Amino acid sequence: MSSNKEEKSYKEIIKECLNTIKSKINGITKKQCIIIIVFFVISLCVCINIVVAKYDKRVYPGVSIYQEDISGMNYNELREKLEVLKKEINEKEVKIKIKKNTYVLSMNDIVSNYNTDKLYEDIVNENKNKNILEKFMTIIKNKEKNYKFNIDINEDKIVRCGYIIDKENSKKPLEPKVIIDNEVVKLKEGKTGKRLDLNRLVKNILYNINNENIYREDMVINCKEINELPTIKINSLKNINHKISSYSTSYASGGGRGDNIEVAAKKIDDLLLMPGEEFSYEKALGPIDRENGYKNAPVIINGDLKDGIGGGVCQVSSTLYNTQLKSGILPTERRNHSKPVSYVPRGLDATLATGSIDYKFKNTLEYPIVINTKTSNNLLTIEFWSNEKALDGIEYEAVGYSSGKVANTYLYGYNEKGKKVYEKHIDTSVYR
Template identity: 40%
Template sequence: MDNNNLNTEGQKEVVASSKKSTIFTPKFLKISLVVLALILALGGFFTVKNVKLINSYENKAYPGAYILSKDLSGLNEEELKNSISSLLQDISNKELAVNANSSEFKISYKDLDASLNSEDLVNEILNFGKNESFFKKLNLIKKPENREYEFEVLFNDEKLNAFVSDISSSVNVAPTNASINISGNAISISNDSTGLKLNTDELIKNIKDKIKDMKAPNLVEVVGNVEVVDADIKASALGTVQNKLSSFTTKYPSGPSGTNLQLAARNIDNQIVMPGETFSTEKAIGPTTLENGFVEANTYVGGEVVPGVGGGVCQVSSTLYNAMLRAGIIPIERLNHMMPVSYVPIGLDATLADNLIDLKFTNTTDYPIVINTYAGNGSLTIEFWSDISIKNGMTYEPVSVPLGPLSADVYLNSYNANGELVNKQYLDRSTYQPLPN
């Protein structure tokens, strides 16, 4: 019975072993090799196909590239440039409208030389994805995600500035200063008026912020801020000019020098010097040229008396200097003549020369100062007017102390209401050359 069982089990094992060995028959192996070859062939086919697909985009934009909703996918460099040029043409047809002070001013983008950096933009589009891995590139092509490219519109700054300048020329209104006229003891004051001024810096900034946007509408509207500008000299300020602070008179001869003197005196008559402002005698008189009405007269040049246009105006500056000191005002710039003059004491003269020598003072008070002049019949008088409080009850008198025929020291004496000398201030020393024989 045991033998039978052994035989039976042995037979089973032999049968099982026989069945297993049939799996690896030549036929089976042949079929397997065919399937493997087919798989490899199909894999190679798809690999080659994908390589060709990726290579086809080597010089083209990957799918999903858009500008202003325009599809640029698959375009090469030249096609991209043409497409962007078409976009630029559309942008050039846009207009800019500026509203300022109830007026509208328009200009086209084309007239502002609208442009864009197309080369950088084309390179950015073409280079997208080109440095990625094989499978990343394949994914970008087969399953693209849309990319909206943006750019700034560029403009010619000079043309934009010129456009804004034209607007300001149309909008701006200069304020009118109040003026004053003193004749004898009569004072008349004209009213001031406000002006308008376009804030050009702000406008240019706002324009650039809007027009650089490629998605801006066909009509870009910008509001120009127009500000009210007050007059520098207001009638209310001139109302404080009520008192004569000082006066000084010199005599002059008739002739060409007298003609120049009268013209120069007229040019500085009723000049207003506001608080903190510096007065320039040279600037107030203006260039002493034939075009301005001045004539040839004797002047000091190089130690000699020679004819020169404008000779005689220095008597106006010297007279002004003496009136200035008597108002308690000390100049910040003053120079004596090369040679002594006869119309003021030695050391109390002040010369002028266009673009070279000036007589200046700064109004350090809280009130306007007005210079008043009278010239006629051989007599020149210059007065300083303002609020009497700026003299603090003092009287001022310049004093020349000659050190010889060609030199002098000058002091400014201050007297109180009782006529008592309370201060003696040294001003400067003047030295001269002798008059030519």
Template identity: 30%
Template structure:
């Protein structure tokens, strides 16, 4: 009997709600939406607007979600992005209209189902949708970036022919992290939570620092060779000497002679002169560049550079001892060596008065006592030469010895 009574009460309640819904739906056709209430248990985001008319609901939502000014700060300066600057809108009116019409659709049966559901503790939530002008936002951020960004300055070093060292200091760069800033603003706008924020800044470290160039204070190794200055070959030596000079090689970086000089073509200033091709002397562009590579190679050996690639000529050279020449051919054979020290080195070539001199400058802490030894052995019509580099202590005692190259020459 008790169950039956409860069933009757529940049925009567549902019927009453249905009748009330029909009555309400009929009234909706004549009442003004301005005064009508949004049905209960309807939310905008997390704000309950049930039982409020549109004006009341808008006021309540705007108290929490009205677009605000974005303040961006760096050091003592503040930039402000006003909602109107980027056409920022949370589209509250659209969301309110959706909430209001949830129980006022064209389908009365759906309306009744929704009313019943909301009446029995059901809820309906409408999310706000942020909209803004992406182009305008980007333009504003770019202008801020122009005010903040400072170009990084690499330290520079120039060693004159006289040996005078001219240095300029390095300077850190400052860069607005545009990607990160945009991401932060996008998240603010998507979540409708505007807040002040510090601008994300990247500090750009120079690759070549003041400390790097200041560490170069002495000559680690040098070597000179002579040539006839009044020939095409001599002209090529001038060109190659200049193009491979004034090169700063950072720690663990590799110097490439071919990369420094470029192709030995007329357009690069080279002339035809005698070169060895296939064991024969012929005229070719760039004759003489091997003398410069050989001069640099000997300076590199004495400076303690780590030799990565070197090739001897077919025949012994007139301008360097056997086992200490460096033949090069653009695109085929190269002279390469690595700077093994924790400080940079600087290659300086001086070409004048029929001599080319290569000096490798570096830090006095890296200076080593080195001498070179070549062992010759004759086999039939060939000369076999082993080249060694020997390191000495302050009392000229041998510390270590390393084999640099195995060389093979034809006898003339």
């Protein structure tokens, strides 16, 4: 390693030579002057070669990595130093703090490449193409130059960690609700939620990895959260003021089947569908298992009545299907049971088989729809509430025409004078 004392001595040698020439140049002959100049040039060339040769295959003065001086190191020492620095950074951690929680990412996990060879070549070749005088001047000037690794980061791992942080700490916004209470429409305000600012988290980590202190201390990132507003504006729900359709079916309360009907009905009670939004019965009910409140009861499986979890939920979907049709809305997905059921006419039932058969429809009205359910006195009633102008004065009726094992379902619409203004064949149901 060279020192500032050694580098200053080079400058002093040159200065002394110049002073000597200056003091003796007066009063000497031309020949003597030439000899002195030649001697000086030769001495200077020797000096330059000695200085430059000293840094052959060594790091030039003023060079550092992460502000740590590495000048004078030979190239093998430089290689070793880079490996030491890489190991030190690898052992560091990224500590992500949010609220009272701290999540830890290892630098070793998120760094994909330190590009060590590139950094080595940059340092070694910095002065490679300079001539000897340029190299000499670089050494004499001792200009500081700091290097860092060009670290490649696996951003996907940061993002995956961010998803976990967000899931465990975020608070979803509450959408405004419409509650039907004894034929009275009530509105409930929504609430703003909080979620992790994932983009900012990733940018902060990437920025701090390029910090000078990255290999000296662990990185601490304080997460920022951003507000997440409800997607529905409460003002858009104020025009819900009228019951546009209703349908009822009877059931035996109590027991597994009766309990399943009441659980399923409650799952869709006060459910809001905005214009263009699609309803999925399977999604609304959630997993049909004991943890979700469902019990064993008879179910139709491949035409046979067997005991299974959730028996009775299809009565709710069939009742809902008829309510939907009476509002003039067609299904986007619907299948009949393999055998006719007793609670609705043939062609007007809708079955559910988790994972294979769903019942769906889309709100094709210009207004929001609220589903209201009632279960009392062995009667299941499902209502659609919307705006008084939603059906444009048309009253809809669904009819299933049966012939043997086949039922064809039609939807009719009648104006205020009782005149049929709409007719649509919905589908054909085939039973065993």
